Amino acid sequence: MTNSPELTLFYDGACPLCSHEISYLQRHNTAAKVRFVDLNSPDIRQEFPVVDIKDAQQVLLAIDHNGLMLRGIDATHAAWQGVGKGAWVAPLRWRLSRPLALLGYAFFARHRQRISSLFKPRKERCDCK
Incomplete structure (x- = not known):
């Protein structure tokens, strides 16, 4: 009998910055408590019909073992x-820092593609040879 993960995290594998964070999380997922699902997977709509792909590409989405959908900061913290x-991201849930974390996350989510492009090697950003 296999244990099902405690959390399923949906991410945009086409986003370099997102993929970098997911890669880090995967390396530390030694207890296999988190399942990572790329939103660009061809069978995602069949396996997860409840997931709105467009919405999940705008804001990080996770589903916990009870079926509760978590979004944004809450999905990040759960992952x-x-x-x-969890101690590394605990401030995201503190009463005084949460409002700032929500603003920061909203900015990041809205501009993640642009932010990601800043971290691509120069050759990938232009037609340099």
Whole structure:
């Protein structure tokens, strides 16, 4: 009998910055508590009909083992908690820092493609040879 993950995290594998964070989370997912699902997977609509792909590409989405959907900061916190690094993101849930975290996340989510492009090697950003 296999244990099902405690959390399923949906991410945009076409986003370099997102993929970098997911890669880090996957390396620390030694207890396999988190399942990572690329939103660009061809069978995602069949396996997860409840997931709105367009919405999930705008804001990080996760589904916990009870079927509860978590979005944005809450999905981020649950993912890091699931891989045993919850203390690193605990301030995201603190009463005084949460409003700033929500604003920061909203900005990041809205501009993640532009932000990601800043971290691509120069050759990938232009037609340089």
